[in-house]
Amino acid sequence: MGLQNAKASWVKRTNIVMLGLDSAGKSTLLYRLRYKDVFLTLPTIGFNVDMIEAGKDFTLTFWDVGGFLSSTLKELSAF
Ligand SMILES: Nc1nc2c(ncn2[C@@H]2O[C@H](COP(=O)(O)OP(=O)(O)OP(=O)(O)O)[C@@H](O)[C@H]2O)c(=O)[nH]1
Numbered sequence: 551m552g553l554q555n556a557k558a559s560w561v562k563r564t565n566i567v568m569l570g571l572d573s574a575g576k577s578t579l580l581y582r583l584r585y586k587d588v589f590l591t592l593p594t595i596g597f598n599v600d601m602i603e604a605g606k607d608f609t610l611t612f613w614d615v616g617g618f619l620s621s622t623l624k625e626l627s628a629f
């Protein structure tokens with residue numbers, strides 16, 4: 551148990567936020583990277599979170615933000 555926790559502390563984690571207009575292809579890109587396949591998608595309500603193990607001790611966490619929320623965040627960042 552202690553050994554597992556010690557190992558986990560070595561894992562490098564990076565967060566990637568995907569922002570873009572409605573239907574830009576954010577979720578399609580994420581599913582392509584995650585599952586190596588193309589899926590039929592629905593507009594994302596809010597956001598999706600998915601994790602990809604890019605290497606033995608390296609994980610990427612993708613925050614796939616829906617177009618509507620992306621636009622709202624962009625507007626807010628202008629203030
Ligand atoms: N031709 C083409 N269509 C794409 C591509 N990427 C995505 N699409 C299509 O564009 C549409 C929207 O894709 P999504 O991945 O749902 O777009 P999104 O950016 O996640 O949209 P929201 O969740 O609404 O923000 C879907 O019908 C996809 O099949 C691409 O590279 N080429």
Ligand SMILES: [Mg+2]
Nearest residue numbers: 577593594616
């Ligand atoms: Mg989406």
